[in-house]
Amino acid sequence: MDNLICKNCGLSTSKVDLKGISHICPGCGSSLETEVYKKENGTDDIQMQSEESRLYYPRFTGSANEYFKIWIVNTFLTIITLGIYAAWAKVRNRQYIYKNTLLDDQPFEYTANPVAILKGNLIVASGAIIYFLTYFYKPMYSAIVVGLFYLILPFLIFKSLKFIAHNSAYRNIRFRFLGNMKESYRIYIFYPILILFTLGLIIPYWAFKKKEYFFNNFAFGATANSFNGKAKRFYKIYLSAFVIFIISILILGFIFFTVLIKSGLTSADVSNKSFIMKNVIIAYALMIVVVTYFQQFIYARITNYCWEHSNLGSLRFRSTLKAGTLFFIRITNILAIILSIGLLIPWAKIRKTRYILNNITIMSEKELDDFKAFIESDVSAYGVSATEAFDFDIGL
Amino acid sequence: MIMFKASYFDGKRSCGLPVYINLQGATIYIQSEDGLPLLSVPLRECEISPPLGKTSRTIRFPNGAQCETVDLAAVETLWKNHGGKSLMNFVNCLESRWKMVGICLIGLVIFVLILSKYAIPLASKKIAFSLPHHLTDELSRSTLEILDYKYLKTSVLDDKVKNELKDIFFVLHEEIDPGSYYRLEFRKSPLIGPNAFALPSGLILITDELVEISQDNKELIGIMAHEVAHVKYRHGLRSVFQNSGIFLLISSLFGDVTSITSIGATLPTLLARSGYSREFEREADQTAGLYLIQKGWSTKPYQHILMRITKNVHSYPEESVFSSHPIAQERVFDLQKLEDNKIIKDTLIKN
Ligand SMILES: [Zn+2]
Numbered sequence: 001m002d003n004l005i006c007k008n009c010g011l012s013t014s015k016v017d018l019k020g021i022s023h024i025c026p027g028c029g030s031s032l033e034t035e036v037y038k039k040e041n042g043t044d045d046i047q048m049q050s051e052e053s054r055l056y057y058p059r060f061t062g063s064a065n066e067y068f069k070i071w072i073v074n075t076f077l078t079i080i081t082l083g084i085y086a087a088w089a090k091v092r093n094r095q096y097i098y099k100n101t102l103l104d105d106q107p108f109e110y111t112a113n114p115v116a117i118l119k120g121n122l123i124v125a126s127g128a129i130i131y132f133l134t135y136f137y138k139p140m141y142s143a144i145v146v147g148l149f150y151l152i153l154p155f156l157i158f159k160s161l162k163f164i165a166h167n168s169a170y171r172n173i174r175f176r177f178l179g180n181m182k183e184s185y186r187i188y189i190f191y192p193i194l195i196l197f198t199l200g201l202i203i204p205y206w207a208f209k210k211k212e213y214f215f216n217n218f219a220f221g222a223t224a225n226s227f228n229g230k231a232k233r234f235y236k237i238y239l240s241a242f243v244i245f246i247i248s249i250l251i252l253g254f255i256f257f258t259v260l261i262k263s264g265l266t267s268a269d270v271s272n273k274s275f276i277m278k279n280v281i282i283a284y285a286l287m288i289v290v291v292t293y294f295q296q297f298i299y300a301r302i303t304n305y306c307w308e309h310s311n312l313g314s315l316r317f318r319s320t321l322k323a324g325t326l327f328f329i330r331i332t333n334i335l336a337i338i339l340s341i342g343l344l345i346p347w348a349k350i351r352k353t354r355y356i357l358n359n360i361t362i363m364s365e366k367e368l369d370d371f372k373a374f375i376e377s378d379v380s381a382y383g384v385s386a387t388e389a390f391d392f393d394i395g396l
Numbered sequence: 397m398i399m400f401k402a403s404y405f406d407g408k409r410s411c412g413l414p415v416y417i418n419l420q421g422a423t424i425y426i427q428s429e430d431g432l433p434l435l436s437v438p439l440r441e442c443e444i445s446p447p448l449g450k451t452s453r454t455i456r457f458p459n460g461a462q463c464e465t466v467d468l469a470a471v472e473t474l475w476k477n478h479g480g481k482s483l484m485n486f487v488n489c490l491e492s493r494w495k496m497v498g499i500c501l502i503g504l505v506i507f508v509l510i511l512s513k514y515a516i517p518l519a520s521k522k523i524a525f526s527l528p529h530h531l532t533d534e535l536s537r538s539t540l541e542i543l544d545y546k547y548l549k550t551s552v553l554d555d556k557v558k559n560e561l562k563d564i565f566f567v568l569h570e571e572i573d574p575g576s577y578y579r580l581e582f583r584k585s586p587l588i589g590p591n592a593f594a595l596p597s598g599l600i601l602i603t604d605e606l607v608e609i610s611q612d613n614k615e616l617i618g619i620m621a622h623e624v625a626h627v628k629y630r631h632g633l634r635s636v637f638q639n640s641g642i643f644l645l646i647s648s649l650f651g652d653v654t655s656i657t658s659i660g661a662t663l664p665t666l667l668a669r670s671g672y673s674r675e676f677e678r679e680a681d682q683t684a685g686l687y688l689i690q691k692g693w694s695t696k697p698y699q700h701i702l703m704r705i706t707k708n709v710h711s712y713p714e715e716s717v718f719s720s721h722p723i724a725q726e727r728v729f730d731l732q733k734l735e736d737n738k739i740i741k742d743t744l745i746k747n
Contacts, residue, residue, distance in 0.1 A: 073497060367411075
């Protein structure tokens with residue numbers, strides 16, 4: 001695969017435009033040329049890493065203690081300012097996670113301007129107020145407002161991805177998101193509608209498209225990431241998750257009912273309300289456990305697959321998340337949060353972040369100091385942050 | 397003069413250069429490890445990242461370059477000379493002392509309790525009572541449309557029965573809430589069963605099934621008084637406002653956990669589920685109980701019909717008498733207590 005380079009902005013990518021007519025630079029729109037430097041005939045096999053490539057392991061240095069203090073203070077300030085401070089709290093919390101993520105001993109950085117986020121929050125809040133008022137005075141029309149919300153959701157997701165990427169930096173080089181809005185609409189409106197008509201069979205493909213939208217469109221400075229994952233693999237992952245799901249439901253259901261029947265025989269009054277309630281709660285808890293495993297299994301497999309099929313210039317990734325460990329972390333985190341009435345949220349977040357980051361390996365043929373920044377031509381940095389003021393946590 | 401080590405990133409390439417930063421007077425001098433001068437910038441033109449835990453600090457220069465350093469003590473001095481942003485300085489002060497964090501935590505708990513127990517209910521009450529009538533009428537009209545469409549059919553009760561109840565109802569609402577507008581209507585609902593609803597406009601709906609299971613008009617008077625109380629104290633509107641307020645509070649507390657898509661999904665269901673709170677039910681029951689006692693009928697008929705409804709009720713749609721109601725036994729017990737207390741009081745006064 002040839003590397004393509006843009007003479008105008010310096011962007012280099014190994015992505016191949018299938019139309020074949022001209023290679024348009026996703027960054028600035030001018031045409032791409034084949035780079036002189038050629039990679040060895042690459043396949044999507046991860047074993048191809050050459051002997052001399054260096055391995056980098058991200059280090060996460062955040063501590064639950066320290067994050068707890070930051071989280072409590074910032075939540076307190078958010079509440080007493082009736083939500084206005086939320087933008088500052090968001091920047092601080094995110095910055096803490098970023099700054100404690102070290103790659104080759106250098107931290108990541110989150111550079112968002114809280115005022116920009118505050119603007120975004122105000123826009124969303126006014127949307128919520130409009131929804132509330134319609135619900136209140138014209139409940140018949142509130143469905144229309146919900147419809148409108150889903151109509152602008154792809155726009156918000158797109159803007160949010162751009163904003164977060166633009167404000168994430170490493171070694172003073174900003175990340176970028178190169179995806180377009182049309183694609184966002186296709187992914188967040190068109191495919192969800194198709195789910196109904198295809199009886200859910202399209203869900204793995206939809207998950208693939210969502211991942212592709214992110215992994216194929218983010219860039220570090222002038223270097224765009226390229227993703228060569230296949231939807232077929234997503235179908236395999238979903239299928240095995242589904243099989244595990246059905247089997248565990250059957251086993252747990254069998255155990256549950258045998259226990260129920262046994263205790264039912266000894267219990268004097270089976271129709272007793274508290275007896276039924278107890279069993280409903282147990283069944284519900286078991287269901288949460290099974291569903292959580294299902295989710296974490298898919299998350300682990302897909303995340304591993306997506307990183308392993310990405311390359312950022314000469315960088316390759318390996319992710320070794322295990323469904324079982326993620327599941328254990330998730331379940332214990334939920335329990336800890338419930339039992340501590342939310343006080344252990346920061347601990348849970350640190351723990352999960354640490355596990356995920358500790359399982360990523362970055363393989364590079366060159367040193368990490370060879371990346372170029374993307375030179376923004378006419379759009380000023382301030383212009384970007386003023387219009388793209390949304391930062392939402394999107395479950396990608 | 398302060399001097400410390402840092403990594404220099406020019407913002408064009410990802411390579412870092414180990415440098416020394418030197419503050420002399422009001423100017424920062426950056427020099428390479430072998431002492432070559434690289435850059436000199438007036439301190440006030442630099443942007444220094446605010447302190448955050450034990451994380452490294454960044455000094456940004458006007459030309460887009462930046463320095464990253466882990467020498468926190470040195471940057472702190474720089475930051476003080478620079479006269480850094482006071483807001484983040486203050487926040488960092490709170491974050492770095494356990495005592496302050498403790499105070500914030502206590503403050504957080506107190507503030508959340510005040511908001512959820514007093515401020516939100518009080519604000520909801522204020523708003524509910526200040527809403528103009530045409531708005532509550534509009535709201536009630538559209539709610540009735542939904543109820544009629546989803547659960548209710550036209551009543552098949554005898555006109556004689558209806559008119560008799562309407563006459564009783566007229567006297568009742570004039571006595572409980574004089575001068576306000578009320579109207580009584582009937583609907584058949586095999587889906588809901590014996591039940592009654594109150595809409596903020598003063599429209600009270602009673603199902604045919606409720607009339608059928610009642611054995612005495614005094615029983616229905618209890619139910620009607622209960623519903624009139626809901627309207628009089630604007631329980632319906634207050635519940636909606638209160639629930640929305642609590643929802644906002646929770647989502648701002650756990651803002652980290654909830655994502656925009658989940659908020660979009662939960663808000664509609666949350667608003668739809670806004671039944672009356674137990675407190676409102678108790679208030680309505682108390683009004684009904686006192687009315688019956690005052691009439692000299694005792695709360696017994698009302699107690700009886702409550703018990704009968706629990707046995708017959710099918711489902712609990714929104715705005716129903718029975719959604720989120722305290723269990724019937726508890727309500728009957730409260731009514732009995734109310735009556736006993738009243739009798740004791742009355743005998744004490746007589747003696
Ligand atoms: Zn009620």
